[in-house]
Amino acid sequence: MGRDYVVEKVNEFLIDEFELEPEQLIPDALMKDDLDIESLDFVDIAVIIEKEFKLKVTSEQMVKIKKLDDLYNFILEAQKN
């Protein structure tokens, strides 16, 4: 799974689940301030990552994700391991 696939899948669920517009989804977008993603939403994101990418996500890992790019990179790194 390459970066393009991860970006496409992540953006897809952010648009579907959080009613975000595609133009908001730039890598530097801050999850909380720019995308209005609250702590409770991180639980949903963790569930989707687990389902979509078959990865185990912990709350400690989720709390480090500040920007959208961090989320893409986290999935890519976790897949390598």
Added chain:
Amino acid sequence: MSSWQGKTRGGQFGYWFFIQVLKYPGIHFAYFFLHFVSTYFVVFVAKARKPIISYFVDIHKYSKWKAFKLTFRNFYVFGQVIIDKVALMAGFSNKFTFNFDGEENIKSMAESEGGLLIGAHIGNWEIAGHLLKRINTNVHIVMLQAEHEKIKSMLDDVMEEKKIKIIPIKDDFSHLFMIKEALQKNEIVAIHGDRFLPGTNTISRKFFGKEAEFPLGPFLLATKYNKPVSFVNAFKETSTHYHFYASKPIKKVAKASIEGRIEASINLLDDYLINLESMLKKYPEQWFNYYYFWGKY
């Protein structure tokens, strides 16, 4: 608007000391000392006294003299409530009597899809944990990490009922994962709906006719996971008698959109506030938020 700054008074030694007093001279001996403690707080701890006097004068419209007397009473009852809480957790349950209003409401939740019990810092909400032993399901109590750590080592030794589990609120959101897991297993999660820490998702609502900030999180949890909610409180009616209330479970059907979910959560919060107001009209002296809840006015 004010928020709670996350500090609670007391420590492990205090809890240990109380247990020794409860074991030997007994609970009324412990209560006796509260007269001195309450006097100290009323006279010397302006930070706690002033918001409570303001609560009685500005919210309940009592005279200043009545407010002053009730403030002493408030500190005294708060002390009793802390002693009772430790006494119950330490297994001294035979010292108290209870009556239940709505126990069947919680039972019906436990037997079906679980749900949330939302309380407040009024009365002796933690005592509900003791009463929930009668419900045949796991009950998860959400509390601040600092509060949990302070009493954990003592409670681990004395807490008899392992069906009651603590979910500590942490900065890493792990509590949200634990809450989700518990609700998905159709278990019961107990949480407060009145206080919030700075930086959390809040909303301003009218409470006793004045705007105050409330956390939206507990109510969002209910609509997000489509679970029923019961508002619970336990009030001290005599020195050894408690009255426990659990409202009929309500479930707000939220539209699929985020706005729809927020709207349903606010509706739920408004129901919670109606319940809270009616309880506080009945037991005004059992309000234990020692800060300017409505901000300064």
